[in-house]
Amino acid sequence: MxxxxxxxxxxxxxxxxxxxxxxxxxxxxxxxxxxxxxxxxxxxxxxxxxxxxxxxxxxxxxxxxxxxxxxxxxxxxxxxxxxxxxxxxxxxxxxxxxxxxxxxxxxPQYSPDGNVMYFGAQYQERTADGWSELKSLGPKFDEIRIMGLKSSAKGTLVLDENARHNGGHGILRYSRLIDGTYEDPKPLPKTINTGMWNAHPFIAPDESYIMWDGIRESGYGEADLYISFRLSDGSWGDAINLGEQVNTDAEEGGPSVTPDGKYLFFNRMVLRKDGSGQRQSDIYWVDAQIIENLRPK
Structure with missing residues (x-):
């Protein structure tokens, strides 16, 4: 081992x-x-x-x-x-x-029902005796340097890649669970994969939206949080910046909604208190109603 x-x-x-x-x-x-x-x-x-x-x-x-x-x-x-x-x-x-x-x-990253734990390209399933051995999501997942991976209630995965420091653009991908097998990851559309960098995706349990952090010229500063809602035809809508209440001239990232659906958690790079002028990553939270306020009517 x-x-x-x-x-x-x-x-x-x-x-x-x-x-x-x-x-x-x-x-x-x-x-x-x-x-x-x-x-x-x-x-x-x-x-x-x-x-x-x-x-x-x-x-x-x-x-x-x-x-x-x-x-x-x-x-x-x-x-x-x-x-x-x-x-x-x-x-x-x-x-x-x-x-x-x-x-x-x-x-670990839990599935919404708590029966699967994901560790990058591997996962474990809950059993009558505890947790299964580590299993592979598939060889195509092993080829991706995954930083963040989340699951919907149906088992659809969204994931990123650690390409930021290798000249990459941080493509976000998805994989559906079909007959118990995860399909090979596919890039999400350009409505999501746009800009200099995209990472740390979160998919709603009902798959009605995807959130992530990214760098775009239209942002508030460094990385901002964005959201794309599922349209009536099943496609993903244009990326929406979560706005000035959430995004600042600092770097925001890693969005996720609590399992009870009440709060959005994310990280923000803030100035350290030691006077060094350096930044550190702190955890922030806000009422998840901020998401509903952006949902197309």
Missing amino acids: TNINRKRALLCSVMMMGCTNLDGNDVATLDGPYLGQTPPGMVPKAFAPGLVNTENWGDSIGFSADMNTIFVHRWRHTHEVKDPESEIYKKVDNRWRKSVLPAGTRK
């Missing part, structure tokens, strides 16, 4: 444990699924400053389908800070417990 597979297997074992078996600490006694944070309105705000958002590291977040597990993946922006610590929060009996994940553990 490779080191990567060992780390993934360890993550799976952590997720299947009850909180009584986790070597973690209670962080709060809460009523809601968002670590006790006051929900935002139509103006994005930082999520859980000091608890989830950190000053030294970049942070990203993911929720299990039942929203009783929260994954926080972290990375270093500079070599001057100590090695990052990714975390997992589990909620049982209204109490959240935090555990530090082994270095290098990848954050």
